[in-house]
Amino acid sequence: MNYHVNTFENASKTAIVLTRKDTNMETYTYKGYQGSVETSIEDGVLHGKIMFINDLVTYEATTLKALEKQFESAVNDYLASCKKLDKEPDKTLTGQFNVRVGEDLHRRIALNALQTDTSINAVVVAALTAYLNETRKTTKPIQRQRLVA
Numbered sequence: 001m002n003y004h005v006n007t008f009e010n011a012s013k014t015a016i017v018l019t020r021k022d023t024n025m026e027t028y029t030y031k032g033y034q035g036s037v038e039t040s041i042e043d044g045v046l047h048g049k050i051m052f053i054n055d056l057v058t059y060e061a062t063t064l065k066a067l068e069k070q071f072e073s074a075v076n077d078y079l080a081s082c083k084k085l086d087k088e089p090d091k092t093l094t095g096q097f098n099v100r101v102g103e104d105l106h107r108r109i110a111l112n113a114l115q116t117d118t119s120i121n122a123v124v125v126a127a128l129t130a131y132l133n134e135t136r137k138t139t140k141p142i143q144r145q146r147l148v149a
Contacts, residue, residue, distance in 0.1 A: 035075070046063070059074040099124070
């Protein structure tokens, strides 16, 4: 398995953080926005940001419950600020993205779509859905951090 290993040291302890490269990130969801959950062992805090928007909106707390409340507060503040500034809030994701697949794969997808009397979009959506469903089955939880005194 592939792991990222980070070591943080301070006067009282050393923290070794092992993160598997293929793990899913934990997130919060509120009013259609997703927020990250990250740790700073060096600072002793949890923090995150609203994901998938162009603006940078961050939050911080010392417990997971408090972090979730700070995330929700950050979303509410972001929406209120946008309204006050007469700015349209960023949509988190539009449902559209461009993918470069190369000529050969593009041709194969187009032929498959013709042969199955469907669209290229439907072929890509089916392939991505199958991939994500299979990935979800094979993802295993791991211990994310270990403190060494």
